[in-house]
Amino acid sequence: SAVISQKPSRDICQRGTSLTIQCQVDSQVTMMFWYRQQPGQSLTLIATANQGSEATYESGFVIDKFPISRPNLTFSTLTVSNMSPEDSSIYLCSVGKQGAYEQYFGPGTRLTVT
Amino acid sequence: EDQVTQSPEALRLQEGESSSLNCSYTVSGLRGLFWYRQDPGKGPEFLFTLYSAGEEKEKERLKATLTKKESFLHITAPKPEDSATYLCAVQVSRSTGKLIFGQGTTLQVKP
Numbered sequence: 037s038a039v040i041s042q043k044p045s046r047d048i049c050q051r052g053t054s055l056t057i058q059c060q061v062d063s064q065v066t067m068m069f070w071y072r073q074q075p076g077q078s079l080t081l082i083a084t085a086n087q088g089s090e091a092t093y094e095s096g097f098v099i100d101k102f103p104i105s106r107p108n109l110t111f112s113t114l115t116v117s118n119m120s121p122e123d124s125s126i127y128l129c130s131v132g133k134q135g136a137y138e139q140y141f142g143p144g145t146r147l148t149v150t
Numbered sequence: 151e152d153q154v155t156q157s158p159e160a161l162r163l164q165e166g167e168s169s170s171l172n173c174s175y176t177v178s179g180l181r182g183l184f185w186y187r188q189d190p191g192k193g194p195e196f197l198f199t200l201y202s203a204g205e206e207k208e209k210e211r212l213k214a215t216l217t218k219k220e221s222f223l224h225i226t227a228p229k230p231e232d233s234a235t236y237l238c239a240v241q242v243s244r245s246t247g248k249l250i251f252g253q254g255t256t257l258q259v260k261p
Contacts, residue, residue: 037196040193067247069247069248069249077253078237078251078252078253078254079194079237079239079249079251080251081248081249081250084246084247084248092246094248128193128194130249132247137181137182137199137241137244137247138184138196138199139184139196139247139249140196141186141193141194141195141196142193143192143193144191144192144193146191
């Protein structure tokens, strides 16, 4: 497994602003992902963070709204831009190592947009 | 379209009362089925991966099984600390690693 930390753990933001969420892993990983968990819902994949290239976004998610960076094999950021109350969710990063198919999740960032 | 359905949505058990959670899936090609446990306010905790029909895995009071259409998570003699939401996810492509999650089953075990 891997030890994954996320910052911030929670935040309350005003609509129209942006928030950047950080994900740090204690070892190098091949794959990093960002998921969203809306209140009372299950997890939905936003995008795969690719090291050294643009992220791969799932249908319904766009780079302008959710820009992602991955400068190295242990760190990634997700920005939630121009927020609205509908963006209130838990945002989770997960990681996977090459040769193993399990994904391990960080503790999540609980975002509330007012 | 790839789809994962979990049932029941919620389950209440008395301590010691065994039961099973169901995860049925319709996917183009299963590469792996994953079970996670999620406690309130926390990220999902990995429990099991199953790869092929007939496979079984156990961990303490939990046992996961897999058929060609569904997976079961059997809970034997549960304790209050087993109370959590249990999530099932499928992976249809190992190259992308994408997981498709079910809605989860929220389990409450009363002492």
